[in-house]
């Protein structure tokens with residue numbers, strides 16, 4: 140019996156110990172839970188005043204170790220407030236999402252946003268905004284949006300420290316093409332060269348505008364120089380003509396006066412001769428006759444001498460007038476020769492082909508040197524194309540040279556219209572044209588060249604009664620690092636030769 144009691148006592152002790160262990164574990168867990176609940180309630184603080192108050196009460200009761208039965212109604216109240224809070228928060232997220240979206244869309248409509256910023260804004264509005272789940276997620280998103288706004292504003296006010304992108308390469312090319320048609324001398328030519336180099340280096344609108352203004356200045360100064368010289372020349376011509384006119388009038392007047400004097404003298408001489416004849420008849424002696432003849436001859440000799448002097452003076456005066464007129468005319472002639480030389484030189488120097496009105500070979504040389512500089516500096520793609528009219532000699536031989544000329548004009552016009560505004564075309568010589576294509580590689584130029592070939596082939600030429608289609612052969616190559624201009628030209632030329640030899644009316648490209 141005592142043994143059984145002992146066993147029971149042991150079991151009881153063990154049960155009491157286990158119970159104590161469970162109780163202690165529960166207390167520890169409860170402590171941890173209470174602490175956690177207290178911390179959690181602190182995190183919720185600041186969202187709603189009523190909630191804050193209830194949570195404060197909750198924390199205080201928890202710290203005092205209050206029975207859960209007393210806490211239970213408070214917990215229920217807090218749960219209700221939190222539920223209402225959750226709904227409110229959902230609404231707030233939606234509102235915030237909408238207002239971020241509106242602000243972003245508004246910003247997207249702004250002109251002149253750099254590509255990178257625009258991309259980042261699009262990502263923010265499409266992907267990132269949709270992924271928002273909690274209000275706190277908005278903070279980094281809003282900060283990004285504000286950042287984008289800042290950059291756009293800075294950009295608008297020109298405060299960006301980064302260099303603006305190259306914005307108008309096509310305008311730069313157009314400006315270069317236009318300047319190719321200008322030819323100046325001396326200082327103006329040097330200045331224009333400098334501007335052309337700047338245009339190939341800097342495509343920014345401001346720089347292009349400045350270049351444009353400087354070109355206009357050169358043109359205006361050249362026109363005014365040319366006008367001054369022409370005006371001076373005209374003044375000289377006018378003075379010389381007035382002088383010539385006056386000299387001629389004087390000389391006519393003098394001739395008239397001399398004519399009168401001569402007529403008087405002739406009359407006097409005739410009178411003296413007839414007097415001599417009468418008086419000799421009345422002379423009775425030889426001596427008397429001698430005397431009469433001697434006196435009359437003396438008077439006649441004086442008259443004749445006077446007449447000779449008069450004639451000499453007149454001749455000399457005429458000669459001197461003629462000499463003076465000759466000097467004037469010579470000087471005018473030399474001045475007009477200078478003009479002719481300058482015009483010839485101008486024509487020689489001009490960068491435009493007179494037949495086709497395209498830039499000429501000199502313009503090509505100048506332009507390819509500029510493009511080559513740009514290529515050497517930044518390695519942009521640069522292609523060179525040679526276009527040659529097929530069997531052009533036949534057109535000259537069959538329909539005449541002037542029909543050939545007209546054909547070249549039509550072809551040049553069509554070629555010019557077929558190229559892009561950034562390309563440059565020149566008449567290289569005869570029936571050969573050269574096209575510079577910047578910012579394109581050989582793959583990219585193939586389609587436009589095909590279009591040019593087909594365009595030319597589709598022109599319906601008509602020579603008197605004969606209708607004819609004219610074709611072109613094209614050779615092209617691209618600048619590679621280390622290439623010289625001549626090397627690339629030779630490659631394009633070899634390609635053209637192959638196009639001709641393999642049947643014409645085709646494009647051959649040589650890398």
Ligand SMILES: Nc1nc2c(ncn2[C@@H]2O[C@H](COP(=O)(O)OP(=O)(O)OP(=O)(O)O)[C@@H](O)[C@H]2O)c(=O)[nH]1
Pocket residue numbers: 494527528529530531532533535539540541542543544547568569570639643
């Ligand atoms: N009318 C005219 N003819 C020109 C002019 N310049 C060159 N030519 C002529 O163009 C012709 C070119 O002949 P070729 O070089 O034999 O070439 P092609 O007849 O076109 O034959 P392929 O090029 O081999 O297809 C020559 O007859 C030149 O006289 C020009 O300004 N006006």
